[in-house]
Amino acid sequence: MSFIANYEQNFEEWDYITGDVYKNMSIAVDRYDYLYNIDDENGLKIALRDPSNNFWTKWIGFPGLLWANNLDKFGSSTGGLTAAIDVHRSVLKNEIIIESDYQTYEKNYDAAKLIGKIIEGKGFQPLYYYSGNKSVHIHVFFDWNCLKKLDPMIQDQLRIIFRDSKLRFKRKFMEWIRTKMITCWDTNAKKFDTDLIKGTHLIRCELSKNKQGYKTFLGYTYKDMSFVPYICNEKNRIYPKLGKIRLSSPNNIQELIEEFIESIRVKKKSERIRKRNQTLGNWGVEAPPEKxxxxxxxxxxxxxxxxxxxxxxxxxxxxxxxxxxxxxxxxxxxxxxxxxxxxxxxxxxxxxxxxxxxxxxxxxxxxxxxxxxxxxxxxxxxxxxx
Incomplete structure (x- = not known):
């Protein structure tokens, strides 16, 4: 099994991942620094995959196998970064990931453009990544500070609904907003990976190897995406790029939260009715169109x-x-x-x-x-x- 590139077995791969830190061209260093910076608040989990046989390591806390401690001949401990090949990480608590995984890159490009227009039209600022094979990953990092703009009455409603539990509110809201984006705002106009709704799955880490190349940043708008795959690998010596995380919020947070609250009310009402084995018609009301x-x-x-x-x-x-x-x-x-x-x-x-x-x-x-x-x-x- 080969989770870490070895300079004796595959020098070209090892040299590409190790790179040159003085030229700011080191996948190992840049990826580690990126994960180190996002680990502070999120308790990041990572796992490594062996591209040759698809074997996986266990999910463990960062840095895991990205850092190795060894003993020299004098018994002193020395540590350093490893040349990990394919790293996967957990989803951040404020992160929405939309993964388009159709059979061809062209279809994923089209799907990413569609959802990109929708979420950018609502004011969000996504980061677009090419996965290194055929998929496109769209990352959105929600800015909780935008909630300060909410009307006090709406804030009070949230406190009542979630019993003053910020953690519970954030978890439920993130599941809801992920669902909205992944389903193209309930239209299912394109099919995206619904396993990412709860945020409990791992996603290929930025700058990590896939079948054709390494996951690389494409831009901050769907207009920046290339209609052909932007392949970065040890063969062409093109280095993958990292996008700087931008916190993001909608143009109208008030409207979005009101829609979220309404969805909770409708769901609770439906649950009560189902438990009593009655239809909405028996109550003389009609459910508002959710989808x-x-x-x-x-x-x-x-x-x-x-x-x-x-x-x-x-x-x-x-x-x-x-x-x-x-x-x-x-x-x-x-x-x-x-x-x-x-x-x-x-x-x-x-x-x-x-x-x-x-x-x-x-x-x-x-x-x-x-x-x-x-x-x-x-x-x-x-x-x-x-």
Missing amino acids: IRECVKSILSEDFKKAGDGFQRGMFILLNELRRVLGDSQARIVINDWNAKMDFPLKEQEIEYRFKKKIYTLTCSYIHKFLKEVGIDILEKCKEKV
């Missing part, structure tokens, strides 16, 4: 390409649902991406014209009937009232 309905998600899927002449009506249904749930700004991003995915059946002018019209709330029965006409049967998985 895109399953039948509408069928229009977002690749299966809808076979709809033939159904694109106009499909766009009408999809656009009204997206506008109702997401608002015009985010709906426009998703609808344009959907149009591109469907090979541009609709002209841009048609889409913009529809945005000027009023928003309609369409029944599931209407949507189901349409989907059946175009050959898509979703009754089995649609849980909405028909």
Whole structure:
């Protein structure tokens, strides 16, 4: 097993990772310093992977195997950095990671652009990384200081809901905001790794080796991403880059927290109703729209390409649902991406014209009937009232 590069077995790999600290070109040093700086508050866990056989070490506290202590011939202890090859780290408590892992880099590039437009449009400042193979990683570091801008009444609501437990609030909020981002704000317009929602999985550490190259920083906006993989490895001697962490917050934290509080209320109400084995209809209330309905998600899927002449009506249904749930700004991003995915059946002018019209709330029965006409049967998985 080879978790650490060995200069006798593979000098080229060892030399590349060790690098030259005087030229600021040392993966071992830069990666260690980066992890050292983020370890202070988070109790960082790391594990090493052997690229040759996919074996793993146990999760242990930093620095783990990144630092080795040895005895010299005089019995004195000496320590130093190791040339670890593929390091994985735990997710920080204020970190959201969106991993796009489609079969090709091109698809991951497109998916990262879409979610990048959405989260940047909301005011967040992500860091974009190429994983070193085909994936794209998007890191967002939430700035807790933005909560100081909240209206005192909203702050009081949070104290009551979480019983003055900041830790509990932060944990629940981070799971919620990770879910929102990873699901493209409940649209599932693209598929991202949902295992990262709870923040309990490891992620490939910055400057660590993957199949084609080392994980490297691409930029602070989706516009900085390269449409071809930016490969850094010992063969081409291009060194991977680190992005400086930028704390991030939305343009309207008040609105975001209100949405978070509302989601808690809806969830609690649903749980109470389920326990009593009653439907919302028995209570005489309707649940507010939290997410895109399953039948509408069928229009977002690749299966809808076979709809033939159904694109106009499909766009009408999809656009009204997206506008109702997401608002015009985010709906426009998703609808344009959907149009591109469907090979541009609709002209841009048609889409913009529809945005000027009023928003309609369409029944599931209407949507189901349409989907059946175009050959898509979703009754089995649609849980909405028909």
